[in-house]
Amino acid sequence: MTEAAARRAVVPPPRAAAVIAGRLTFETVSHHYDGMASVKDVSLTVEPGEVLCLLGQSGCGKTTLLRIAAGVERQSGGRVLVDDREIAGPGVFVAPEKRGIGLVFQDYALFPHMTIIENVMFGLTALPRADAEREALLALGRVGLEGYAFDYPHELSGGEQQRVALARAVAPRPSVLLMDEPFSGLDRRLRDSVRDETLAVLRETRATAVVVTHDPEEAMRMGDRIALMRKGRLVQVGTAHDLYHKPAELFVARFFSEINVIEGTAGDGEAESPFGRHPAESVTRGAPVDICIRPEGVLVLPAGEGVAGRIVSRRFLGEVDLYEIAVQGLEKPIKARVRGGQSLRPGRDVGLGVEPSDVLVFPRRPTRPI
Numbered sequence: 001m002t003e004a005a006a007r008r009a010v011v012p013p014p015r016a017a018a019v020i021a022g023r024l025t026f027e028t029v030s031h032h033y034d035g036m037a038s039v040k041d042v043s044l045t046v047e048p049g050e051v052l053c054l055l056g057q058s059g060c061g062k063t064t065l066l067r068i069a070a071g072v073e074r075q076s077g078g079r080v081l082v083d084d085r086e087i088a089g090p091g092v093f094v095a096p097e098k099r100g101i102g103l104v105f106q107d108y109a110l111f112p113h114m115t116i117i118e119n120v121m122f123g124l125t126a127l128p129r130a131d132a133e134r135e136a137l138l139a140l141g142r143v144g145l146e147g148y149a150f151d152y153p154h155e156l157s158g159g160e161q162q163r164v165a166l167a168r169a170v171a172p173r174p175s176v177l178l179m180d181e182p183f184s185g186l187d188r189r190l191r192d193s194v195r196d197e198t199l200a201v202l203r204e205t206r207a208t209a210v211v212v213t214h215d216p217e218e219a220m221r222m223g224d225r226i227a228l229m230r231k232g233r234l235v236q237v238g239t240a241h242d243l244y245h246k247p248a249e250l251f252v253a254r255f256f257s258e259i260n261v262i263e264g265t266a267g268d269g270e271a272e273s274p275f276g277r278h279p280a281e282s283v284t285r286g287a288p289v290d291i292c293i294r295p296e297g298v299l300v301l302p303a304g305e306g307v308a309g310r311i312v313s314r315r316f317l318g319e320v321d322l323y324e325i326a327v328q329g330l331e332k333p334i335k336a337r338v339r340g341g342q343s344l345r346p347g348r349d350v351g352l353g354v355e356p357s358d359v360l361v362f363p364r365r366p367t368r369p370i
């Protein structure tokens with residue numbers, strides 16, 4: 001048995017203790033870097049104990065918003081509050097270490113020359129050493145790594161190091177935990193398991209958490225709610241179900257799934273495509289619209305039924321096949337995701353239908369965001 005393994009064997013597994021979750025509020029927060037706006041008028045409340053995923057493409061301002069909450073960056077306008085306490089605002093700036101906010105970065109940021117327990121104790125310097133050790137062991141227990149307390153970071157896998165970073169962040173019992181792309185340094189298989197474990201720790205500690213990600217599936221898997229950002233602004237905030245089924249605009253719908261877009265013109269409360277008439281109540285008559293059909297909502301039928309189409313290509317994607325199907329009158333082929341089994345060859349004539357719940361109509365924007 002190695003010395004580290006022997007130490008692992010004698011450390012008793014500690015029990016977890018909960019934190020008191022705080023409410024994090026951004027009130028009309030704006031920020032500029034060198035005169036360029038990076039966050040624009042963001043108002044958002046993260047409820048106590050909630051896991052909120054801040055989702056968006058690279059450069060949309062997610063990290064800046066976290067840095068403002070953590071006190072690493074000062075906003076140019078608006079206020080940030082934890083519960084009813086203003087921590088950043090005009091004339092108010094609470095020091096980062098006094099905010100009760102924990103941070104986890106994507107690169108773990110562990111100190112290589114310190115043992116795991118020393119790394120976790122780093123945020124507990126205000127406590128007497130014995131208390132700090134006890135709290136650090138409790139936090140390591142939460143992430144299932146109490147037996148590694150006296151190892152060094154290089155002796156742990158990437159996933160274990162990320163769990164240590166999580167333990168270090170929860171050890172001081174922050175009322176809010178901010179995580180910036182915490183799983184992006186891990187390979188895909190490891191990412192799934194570390195993400196599930198992290199979510200379990202967040203639930204167990206009942207911490208309020210904001211998790212930054214650019215991956216919609218990750219946001220759907222983790223977030224009680226998702227806040228989707230574009231170019232410094234919040235586009236939509238809601239549950240995964242809301243954003244998927246009731247997207248506020250085409251940008252949101254496209255962020256969560258590949259989508260067929262057919263250009264059309266709104267009629268009286270509806271818009272017409274080769275697939276029929278689709279409800280479009282909120283669009284002014286005569287306005288240009290995008291009729292969006294999810295590929296999983298396209299039904300591939302026998303030739304002679306529905307709308308006539310011809311298979312252009314077929315790609316095997318495991319559980320589903322992705323077809324491109326030419327339809328007369330449409331510039332681009334329609335994409336259909338069909339559960340495997342049919343194996344229709346290119347050139348074959350088919351019929352097409354659509355599931356009404358997979359059709360969304362939006363007023364057309366002058367420029368396409370993505």
Ligand SMILES: Nc1ncnc2c1ncn2[C@@H]1O[C@H](COP(=O)(O)OP(=O)(O)OP(=O)(O)O)[C@@H](O)[C@H]1O
Nearest residue numbers: 033034038056057058059060061062063064065214
């Ligand atoms: N230190 C800085 N100086 C100048 N501009 C910056 C700085 N940090 C970020 N920016 C700019 O601010 C905008 C928002 O960046 P931010 O890092 O908040 O976005 P993000 O959504 O977190 O992206 P990523 O996922 O790539 O980190 C971007 O246009 C970025 O180039």
